[in-house]
Amino acid sequence: METLGIWIGALGTLAILSFLFRENPFFRTAEHLFIGLAAGIGIFYGYQTIVTNAWNPLFNPADGEVRKWFLIVPLVLGVLLYTRFLNKGKWISRIPLGFLVGVGSALAIRGVIGASFMSQILATMQLPLWHTMAKFKIDSILFILGVIGTLIYFYFSREQKGPLKVGASIGKWVMMIAFGAAFGNTVMARMSLLVGRIYFLLGEWLHIL
Amino acid sequence: MRREVPIAVTFVAGILFLLDYFIKIPYVSENVVGQFLDWAIIIAAFALILGAANLLRIHIQKIIKGKKEWWNSVILLVAMFVMAIIPIIWTQQNAVYTFLFKHIFENLNGTMFALLAFYIASAAYRAFRIRTKEAAVLLVSAVVVMLGATPIGAKIWSGFPEYSSWLQTIFTTAGMRGIMIGASLGATVTALRIIFGIDKSYFGGQ
Numbered sequence: 001m002e003t004l005g006i007w008i009g010a011l012g013t014l015a016i017l018s019f020l021f022r023e024n025p026f027f028r029t030a031e032h033l034f035i036g037l038a039a040g041i042g043i044f045y046g047y048q049t050i051v052t053n054a055w056n057p058l059f060n061p062a063d064g065e066v067r068k069w070f071l072i073v074p075l076v077l078g079v080l081l082y083t084r085f086l087n088k089g090k091w092i093s094r095i096p097l098g099f100l101v102g103v104g105s106a107l108a109i110r111g112v113i114g115a116s117f118m119s120q121i122l123a124t125m126q127l128p129l130w131h132t133m134a135k136f137k138i139d140s141i142l143f144i145l146g147v148i149g150t151l152i153y154f155y156f157s158r159e160q161k162g163p164l165k166v167g168a169s170i171g172k173w174v175m176m177i178a179f180g181a182a183f184g185n186t187v188m189a190r191m192s193l194l195v196g197r198i199y200f201l202l203g204e205w206l207h208i209l
Numbered sequence: 210m211r212r213e214v215p216i217a218v219t220f221v222a223g224i225l226f227l228l229d230y231f232i233k234i235p236y237v238s239e240n241v242v243g244q245f246l247d248w249a250i251i252i253a254a255f256a257l258i259l260g261a262a263n264l265l266r267i268h269i270q271k272i273i274k275g276k277k278e279w280w281n282s283v284i285l286l287v288a289m290f291v292m293a294i295i296p297i298i299w300t301q302q303n304a305v306y307t308f309l310f311k312h313i314f315e316n317l318n319g320t321m322f323a324l325l326a327f328y329i330a331s332a333a334y335r336a337f338r339i340r341t342k343e344a345a346v347l348l349v350s351a352v353v354v355m356l357g358a359t360p361i362g363a364k365i366w367s368g369f370p371e372y373s374s375w376l377q378t379i380f381t382t383a384g385m386r387g388i389m390i391g392a393s394l395g396a397t398v399t400a401l402r403i404i405f406g407i408d409k410s411y412f413g414g415q
Contacts, residue, residue, distance in 0.1 A: 005312030012313060016320040020327055029281055034317040035264075036285035037309060040292020043261045047297055049254035053247060070240060074248035078255030082262070091211040094412055096252050098215035101411050102222030103249040105400035110230045112393035120386050120393075135375045143383045150387025171387065176343050178384030180350025181377050187333065187351070188358045190326035197323045200316070 010205040013197055050078070146174035216406040223404035261289065350376055 015030035056062075058071040077096035084093035124147050127140045136142075149171030152164060160168045203209040222245060229242040268282035276282075288309075295306040337348040356362030357373020402408040 001308065005308055009312045009316035012317050013320045016317060016324060019324060025278065028278060029284060030317060032281040032285040033288050033313065034321065036288025037292050037314045037317070039261045039264055039285075040289040041310075041314070042257050043289065043293035044296045044301075046254040046257035046261075047293070050251060053254075054251045070244060071248075071251075074251035077248070078252045081252065081255050081259050084259075085262075085266075091215075094211075094215035095218050096255075097411070098217075098219035099222045100249055100252050100256070101403060102219035102224075103226050103245050105219075105403045106223045106226035106230075107246065107249075108400045109227055109397050112396050116389050116393035117397075120390050124386065135371070139375075139379050143379050146380060146383025147387045147390070150384050151391060153387075154391045171384075172343070173346060174380050175384045175388070176346040177350045177376060177380040180347040181354045181373075181381045182385075183333070183336070183347070184351035184354030184358075185377075187326075187329055188355055190323065190329050193319060193323040194326040197320050200319075 006204050010201055013201060017197075050075075054078075145170055149174055212409070212412070215412065216409065220404060220406060223400075227404070261293075264289070350380070 012030050012033070015026040016034075018024055019027040054071045054075050057065070057068045058075070061067045077099055081093050081096045083089045086092075124144060127144060129140055129144075130137060149167050149169075151171070152160075152167035153171030153175065155164070155168075158164060199209060225242045226245045229238050229245075234242075265286065268286050271282040272279050272286075292306070292309060292314075295303050299306070301307075333351070337344065337351070353369060353376055354373045356365065356369040357371075362369040362373075399408065403411065
């Protein structure tokens, strides 16, 4: 069974890698199989979430637990999503969608105010200016200049000239270094996945390695 | 009615959930607004299955109409049903489910992402052609980080791992922090526009 699995995995791997040559029927079959499996896993996790978080607490509460009647609301809203398959009642599916978007938007504000906005500013302001962050004594100054420069680069309410132009220029160079480093990391991550696949093909499948 | 009700629901859900972050109202906060996130997770689970239902609809149509390569749609639907039904009826530890997950899904998933290595190499060729000073800086930074993360980099020059770490600690963090602060302002404004019904693009063109 294990050998069969390795053969199927290897043939699937080759079918997907064949896309590098050009799009072909083998790739399309492997692609459909992959999407089907992923969608199946998605359905299961969706089902499990509904049963665990809504159905059981509402209809089958555990011993000693109070029945959560309010959960009827998300269950009804969830079912209303499927009205988009109706011709006349299609608009009703916008109600649960509106709820999702409303809560999602509020959640985004709640999240960014603390973690992405205030905490980031505070962490930058609290840095000692003459402090070895990584290697050199001026690292903290470089860091703070980088953050401020990046912010200035995206400030479009005034024409960027004079000090604003200098700040924006610093921001541009810092971002170029940052994007280069991020790109390098992404390349390494993808390469490590590719190496993993080659190890699988040459090691587990062909036993060359 | 068709637009007003969903907009009102968005406003009420959004504003209550946002206010709950700052003000706690006894009973309401705990039993209703405090549960909004759980409710959203449940509705999102329904939406996930809705996506699969849409996939089902499209591929059944392809099979019925006998469109080109309809057998791929059969493969997709069989794979979808098997992967969904087995863990629902039995468990995720079921031998067939484990076999499909470990030997097919994991391999295909890994290869799909590994395929991007080739595209990223082609993108790198275009991005790193030194035509401007900015591209040169991008190239140097990426090369230092890549060499810093590989054993051959340390063999060439022992400073690569150290300078790679330095670049990432100082410049990557600073650049990303600046972008994050700016993006969080943008996200807040966009979210407020949605809650107050100014931005209705999420309804689509219906």
